[in-house]
Amino acid sequence: MSAVANAKIKVDITQRFDALTVFQNLKYTVAENEFLCILGRSGCGKTTLANLMTGLLKPTEGAISIDDVPVDPKRHELAFVFQEPSLWPWRNVRDNIRIGMEIKKVPPDVVEQRMAEMTELVGLKGFENYYPYQISGGMKQRVAIARAFSVDADLILMDEPFAALDAQTRQKMQAEVLRIWEQRKHTVMFITHSLEESIYRPSGSSY
Ligand SMILES: Nc1ncnc2c1ncn2[C@@H]1O[C@H](COP(=O)(O)OP(=O)(O)OP(=O)(O)O)[C@@H](O)[C@H]1O
Numbered sequence: 237m238s239a240v241a242n243a244k245i246k247v248d249i250t251q252r253f254d255a256l257t258v259f260q261n262l263k264y265t266v267a268e269n270e271f272l273c274i275l276g277r278s279g280c281g282k283t284t285l286a287n288l289m290t291g292l293l294k295p296t297e298g299a300i301s302i303d304d305v306p307v308d309p310k311r312h313e314l315a316f317v318f319q320e321p322s323l324w325p326w327r328n329v330r331d332n333i334r335i336g337m338e339i340k341k342v343p344p345d346v347v348e349q350r351m352a353e354m355t356e357l358v359g360l361k362g363f364e365n366y367y368p369y370q371i372s373g374g375m376k377q378r379v380a381i382a383r384a385f386s387v388d389a390d391l392i393l394m395d396e397p398f399a400a401l402d403a404q405t406r407q408k409m410q411a412e413v414l415r416i417w418e419q420r421k422h423t424v425m426f427i428t429h430s431l432e433e434s435i436y437r438p439s440g441s442s443y
């Protein structure tokens with residue numbers, strides 16, 4: 237079987253906004269549980285690609301499919317981590333992490349088990365009762381990452397998730413996200429303008 241036949245996600249699109257062609261015959265595939273990094277300078281179309289991947293923006297030509305079904309937020313489980321962590325200020329860490337599972341109607345016993353697993357995995361154990369205003373930017377992103385990895389997403393889309401963090405925290409979070417992905421394999425598209433971030437490997441890692 238060819239690599240394309242094995243692909244979970246197939247992208248084959250052209251995207252234009254009036255006279256501006258952002259993508260001309262952009263074609264690639266993503267395998268199940270692959271961690272794909274998309275690197276591009278400011279304004280090249282990264283957020284446009286993220287919007288297309290969610291199915292909310294329809295490509296001018298071509299299509300994006302997940303498991304051979306045109307991408308559709310109603311049919312696919314899509315999870316996001318954006319530059320600004322989208323936490324609900326009136327909910328504590330625990331209740332922010334569980335938002336995704338609540339929406340997906342995950343049974344309560346599974347929610348409890350995953351909550352325990354994920355808070356441990358992202359290093360937020362002991363902070364479950366803290367509110368967003370009581371935690372740092374890096375911790376907020378950990379909440380968003382825990383939320384994304386706690387649902388059985390077909391695709392986790394990360395659009396410059398660490399851009400607002402300082403260099404040291406950013407480097408730490410890059411290692412963290414790869415470690416989390418190693419333990420809870422999902423298909424991830426990680427979008428960044430940073431060459432350093434796109435080729436980042438924790439020292440001693442095999443991937
Ligand atoms: N809805 C839209 N209508 C018209 N033009 C758009 C629209 N969305 C994006 N563009 C244009 O498409 C190009 C790519 O924008 P996009 O936001 O995808 O870039 P980006 O790579 O995410 O940039 P940055 O790194 O600065 O976030 C830009 O020239 C932008 O003006």
Ligand SMILES: [Mg+2]
Nearest residue numbers: 279282283284
């Ligand atoms: Mg952008």
